[in-house]
Amino acid sequence: MSDTKLVTACVLLIGDEILSGRTRDSNLGYIATHLNRIGVQVREARVIPDIEETIVATLNEVRARYDYVFTTGGIGPTHDDITADAVAKAFGVGIDYHPEAVKLLGDHYAATGGEFTKARMRMARLPEGATMIENPLSKAPGFQIGNVFVMAGVPMVMQVMLDSLTGRLKGGAAMQSRTVTAQIGEGTIAEKLGDLQARHPDVGIGSYPYYKGKVFGTSIVMRAVDSTELDIVAGEVAEMMRGFGVEPAIGDPTS
Amino acid sequence: MSDTKLVTACVLLIGDEILSGRTRDSNLGYIATHLNRIGVQVREARVIPDIEETIVATLNEVRARYDYVFTTGGIGPTHDDITADAVAKAFGVGIDYHPEAVKLLGDHYAATGGEFTKARMRMARLPEGATMIENPLSKAPGFQIGNVFVMAGVPMVMQVMLDSLTGRLKGGAAMQSRTVTAQIGEGTIAEKLGDLQARHPDVGIGSYPYYKGKVFGTSIVMRAVDSTELDIVAGEVAEMMRGFGVEPAIGDPTS
Structure with a gap:
């Protein structure tokens, strides 16, 4: 990507709570401003519910259309956190416990005295071929697969994940x-x-x-x-x- | 639509300023909460730029998929206000000055001492077959065509337009x-x-x-x-x- 080419991105906000009006999103503006600074233009954003087929179809549509896709939401420990599975399905790959992520979370709960439940262990599941996005705040990682960056929905956590992508994103002409x-x-x-x-x-x-x-x-x-x-x-x-x-x-x- | 059927909606936020991070949207949450109260579920939202072909393609996709579509933004007097033209194109109809809207705006500017410029007269252009959505605040109307409701982007104006739709929207089972x-x-x-x-x-x-x-x-x-x-x-x-x-x-x- 040369300096004169525009690099484009789509942001997917995944979560019923934004569509019901319960939660007012603050992630889009933060991501757009951050990316703009490094020469990546957000050209579209979508808010979609926690429904697997919707996430799969939307992701496959937009990852073909834009240079980068950033998602927020749905990577926690509960039954409604289905983003990682949906992303694996969209890429047609399996999903499994990532050894490094398991160790990170295990150490974290050992240090803080929390129980490393089976539910919490779900947060260490990554699609095959994905690389972790570091989360210095609460440890459970995001991940990158292809041109897709999967991040947390909690703004503070999303923000440290975005920071830890520094150097991994290649911007184009800065606007x-x-x-x-x-x-x-x-x-x-x-x-x-x-x-x-x-x-x-x-x-x-x-x-x-x-x-x-x-x-x-x-x-x-x-x-x-x-x-x-x-x-x-x-x-x-x-x-x-x-x-x-x-x-x-x-x-x-x-x- | 019976009481047990879910009635669905999509919200399209049209505007470069939300995608650049300059403006933080507050319309989605307001619309979602308002619709929820009358039994209409927002199932998807998209933020798209002021680009005609994008608006046309997106609108035609979502108006076929959901019971209602609500748009905000792009109906002011300036060159970047292209929503009305794009909606007309999406429906394959012409667009022209709506006599009632011209009168409303003419009276408004006569009463307030503002000049009824050619640019301001643009706000009285409606797609063929559209009906006005009243705007008690600044007079320039929104409009409805088919299952699509086109509203202003300025939150105060959008809110009075939404209020004036009372009775025109048919909700289903209330969540x-x-x-x-x-x-x-x-x-x-x-x-x-x-x-x-x-x-x-x-x-x-x-x-x-x-x-x-x-x-x-x-x-x-x-x-x-x-x-x-x-x-x-x-x-x-x-x-x-x-x-x-x-x-x-x-x-x-x-x-």
């Missing part, structure tokens, strides 16, 4: 961004903004209105690989806003 | 839930919990570990249509936890 914000309705600048987009097809220009009490405005977010062109476009957006009598801010008051 | 929580590791109860699930296949039993500083525990969430069976299972879970020497709480300290 740069600029934000120009002003207290102006997006309907006012929409036409000129559309013209600007037409003149700079390589820069993605997004328009995001915000409301904060009685204050409203619009953030224009520009994204591109080429920072020189990005600065030119950001300058034009700022100039356009001044033309409407408002002073823009660089940065992002809505985030 | 009930119970939560039993205790300070116990999920690995400790996993085996007995698996047995319980095997004995009650009609009750979905989810196990969700939580960490709060040095306190950790597990919430068991049970979901089913039949509340009698649900109460029996919840009682067994509570009894099981007492068997491990911890007193469970009914309710949910992690939400």
Whole structure:
């Protein structure tokens, strides 16, 4: 993957609790921001339930379409943790206790005084050919198989797993961004903004209105690989806003 | 749709800003909770970028698979608001100014002193055969076509649109839930919990570990249509936890 090629990813959030509205996902934003920094663009995300055939079909569809797939959820010790089995099935391989993972977990429970139950031992089962993703926090590992990275759903654990992937992921062209914000309705600048987009097809220009009490405005977010062109476009957006009598801010008051 | 049939839905969150990590979505949880209350189960959600062919292909896939599809995002006045055009294309129909929507918006801008620009007039374009979804907040309507409901991405606006759908959505069997929580590791109860699930296949039993500083525990969430069976299972879970020497709480300290 060269520096000018875009490297793409899909995130699969696996878990009934997100679809029922019980849990609000925070993993997607964290993963997207982390990957963006190393030159990997998340192009799609899906939230799917803990149903084996759904996980298998979805995984096989997206792992063929994107450079990387990252999953969260379903790798704990209980009966509803079926992600590892589903991933093995999707790859058409077996699943078994991974000696290194068994030792890691055994040592961990011996040290902390917890019982190494048969249920907990399930967390040491990895698909054939998978390599572990280290989990310094609670030891039970994630794993990588092919271009698929299987991580925990608990945000703290997911985050240390993502950190431990440093060096294993190969990014492409890094996407740069600029934000120009002003207290102006997006309907006012929409036409000129559309013209600007037409003149700079390589820069993605997004328009995001915000409301904060009685204050409203619009953030224009520009994204591109080429920072020189990005600065030119950001300058034009700022100039356009001044033309409407408002002073823009660089940065992002809505985030 | 009878009372015993499950009515299913898919949510499509349309917008580059969620995939880049810039904006953390709050619409999915709101929609899921709202629909759940009226007997509609969200079975899948996807986050997709503002790319026409992606929106068209995704929409045609999911509208055939689920009873309802709800989309958020991409119906504003700027060049990156392409959802209405993409939906029209997915349904193979034209798109044009909807007289009632034009009047609504014209009156709104006349009353508030805003200019009714050509860009803002774009928000009155609806696919042929679509019916408006009312937006009491900022007037620009969403719309329904077939089993697809197209709503705004700004949470406050999406929420009033969802409210104005009351009576238009037909729910099925309402899913009930119970939560039993205790300070116990999920690995400790996993085996007995698996047995319980095997004995009650009609009750979905989810196990969700939580960490709060040095306190950790597990919430068991049970979901089913039949509340009698649900109460029996919840009682067994509570009894099981007492068997491990911890007193469970009914309710949910992690939400």
